[in-house]
Amino acid sequence: MALPVTVLPELTDPVYSAVIDSGVLLKLTKHTSESFPATVCGLILGLDADSVLQITHAFPFPTESTSASGSDDLVNPRSKVNLRYQADMIRLLKEVNIEANPVGFYISSYLGGFFNQALVDSLVSFHSSNPNTIVLVHDVTKSLQGTLSLKAYRLSEQFLAANKASGGKFSSEAVVKHDLTYLDILEELPLSIKNSHLATTLLQHLDSPAFAKEEDPKTLISSSSLAPNFDALELSIDPYLEKNVEFLIDSVDDYYSEQGTFNYYQRQLAREQAKIQQWIQKTKTENALRERANLPTVSEDDWQKQFKLPTEPSRLDNLLISAQINQYCNQIEEYGSVVSAKMFAIQNGLDINN
């Protein structure tokens, strides 16, 4: 599928990092985790100032799947239904003094599987109206294990250049020329969380001893209701790894089938090129004969009229699948280091006990 060709505005003031308001963070995690394991998306609003993108508000997009267009609509923040919803919502939010400036969107992901055509399409579409568009990816599976996993990405310059140059077709040539590899389709932005003064007051209040219930021995252990939980120490490690490996294998399969399509194209191309060579040779000898007989010659460049080269499939699929595989591998690696640390710690602990 070809991407829509858009005239890209020049980057005037690129954004280097993002700051998210704590309330927005909670709203976002609530929406994504409530609808888990379904993938959902929503819009984020904010401002960019001094190379920092401030995310000050967010709202979810409707999740109804009743529309006839099928399940693809669900994760497409640029669908018609969502665009209308967005316009309605922004009009209302303006009235209560909320920055009505869309700066991107958020999606939930299941085990970091978010590299797909739809995401890139949406980003390109958003980018045409605001060059500082970002996407926030919330990995719900990971957050359930105790570490909040929220990442901010935007399209890399290489990707935008390649997209522009090849008209959304991503030929091998454009991809190589613009130095686009699977590692830099998306560029990660550093993300931090900021509390408002009032939110800080609220947190302090929740943390104060007066709030804790008395006479419960459990409160003697953790003095605050906001103390970090110990999910990070959880030892059931297999399900996560299993799922991850399963997805990795699926992605590798996808990769091979994509590779197959490309190989087919290359064989096809080679065959056509051989035919063209033959034709040129034949024309050459014919032309030589014609010249001797003083007849008009046929131009050797006329092969273009006779033959049609197969069109190259977009290399974007390949890049996206590669990026996805890379993502799974990184997850497994990171998880592996945590798990082995835990295992050794426990082994040592039990050795002392016995």
Add this chain to the structure above:
Amino acid sequence: MATGSFLHLGKPASALTQGGNAPLNIIVYPQSLFSILDHTLRRNEDQERVIGSLLGTRSDDGTEIEIKSSFAVPHVESDAQVEIDMEYHKTMYNLHHKANPKEILVGWYATSLELNAFSALIQNFYSSVSDGTYPHPAVHLTMQADPHSEISVQTYISTSVGVIPDKISESCLFVPVPHELRYAEAERSGLELIATAKNEESRETSLVNDISNLERSIEQVLDMLDRVSTYVASVIDGGNQGSVAIGKFLLQNLSLAPKIDAEELEKLFNSHLQDVLLVVYLSNTIKTQMELFNSLKRTAVIP
């Protein structure tokens, strides 16, 4: 967390004029509190308090209400009258309902602890038959969001008992209802992260990765073990009167430690560890292969 203490009694259904069961317990999710605070920050300059609608779920028998989200509703208040943009409320509610089909209107909030005639007026609207929560009573949540004082939250429901018949539309009796804060499992990790910034002057925090999170957890466990051993030591020395509850609790936890044969354990651990390492190794191999493919592709295109 209530400032004044009160006794809350569930009344028999017949005593309720509105038919539905009155909520006995209100559960507030922190997300709605944050969005109320956000609204406070965005109020117009001369506005003293802001109001908005509360959305959430109601248990089947109506005795428990969960407040899950909220949105702002513009209103103008003067000494003589109050004006709420009800059209705004309706449109916003419809939009919100589309995205969160499970959440229904349960009440409204105001960012001042004061209850006055206007509160009654608004309360009567929110519990009205046409657009309100009828037959269930609407919940009114007041939140002190003044930067000078501590934040406090109160929740009320209204009854029409004891109101002046002439002024039925602008009077009602607010009955305090107990409420508690609750976090959803998946929200917890986000909330904790936010909480780490509460003592920072910059009010900022960044996301941590798995391994540093693990480190923090382990440090905390060690810290707690220290505290417990100090406490136990002080009780043994006789310097501190031991608490039976704590003693029982500790004993209960100690008995949870599994008794497994050392050799068996060694074997289990090793095989498991090897599995994990193998998976990591394989994923590394795949990664390397991808890199290799990538480089080859480049050299193939640029001869």
